[in-house]
Amino acid sequence: MFIAITPYRQPVSRDIHHFISITPFIDYLLIRTPMSHRETADFLTSLLEAGFPKNKLLVHSDMALLERFDLNAIHFRENDADAFDYKKKHPEITVSMSTHSARAVEAAGENGLDFVLFGHIFETASKPDRPPRSEREINEALSSDIPVIALGGINERTIHQLPSGFGGIAAISYFMDAAPSEIKVLRKGWELSNLM
Numbered sequence: 001m002f003i004a005i006t007p008y009r010q011p012v013s014r015d016i017h018h019f020i021s022i023t024p025f026i027d028y029l030l031i032r033t034p035m036s037h038r039e040t041a042d043f044l045t046s047l048l049e050a051g052f053p054k055n056k057l058l059v060h061s062d063m064a065l066l067e068r069f070d071l072n073a074i075h076f077r078e079n080d081a082d083a084f085d086y087k088k089k090h091p092e093i094t095v096s097m098s099t100h101s102a103r104a105v106e107a108a109g110e111n112g113l114d115f116v117l118f119g120h121i122f123e124t125a126s127k128p129d130r131p132p133r134s135e136r137e138i139n140e141a142l143s144s145d146i147p148v149i150a151l152g153g154i155n156e157r158t159i160h161q162l163p164s165g166f167g168g169i170a171a172i173s174y175f176m177d178a179a180p181s182e183i184k185v186l187r188k189g190w191e192l193s194n195l196m
């Protein structure tokens with residue numbers, strides 16, 4: 001699974017064109033911005049009108065937006081009880097969560113969530129003062145049954161350093177900076193390496 005995460009800023013029109021161009025090579029676009037509910041709704045409308053597939057949109061925490069746009073996937077912060085409650089009430093919706101510990105990964109699995117983002121795995125500009133997860137923390141997180149998606153400092157170089165067991169990658173900078181052709185090659189390589 002490849003998940004592109006929007007930069008934490010107001011999107012601009014060129015962002016929409018870029019997201020459309022990488023659509024064939026990602027499973028989800030996680031909408032995580034500082035925008036208000038109304039601004040996010042306007043952005044989602046623009047994305048959908050530009051041709052972005054509804055089934056690849058992953059909204060962050062806003063259940064009203066999920067329902068208003070009839071989307072099928074929502075993401076929550078670590079240990080957010082709303083995630084567990086929403087999944088119980090709506091088993092047909094894909095519900096994911098950010099996690100930073102093996103215990104949080106385990107709790108997500110116990111509550112029936114579909115997958116987690118776990119990080120950060122490598123040094124990343126978005127968390128310059130925090131060290132990456134240790135090898136022990138990573139191994140503990142990967143011991144759960146729920147699919148675990150690697151997050152933090154993932155790019156065309158570091159992806160090859162990931163331990164086996166991750167169900168995919170999530171990134172902000174990589175998916176914003178890489179050309180669609182580069183993402184296509186990386187994804188093909190990822191899929192081939194996970195078949196072995």
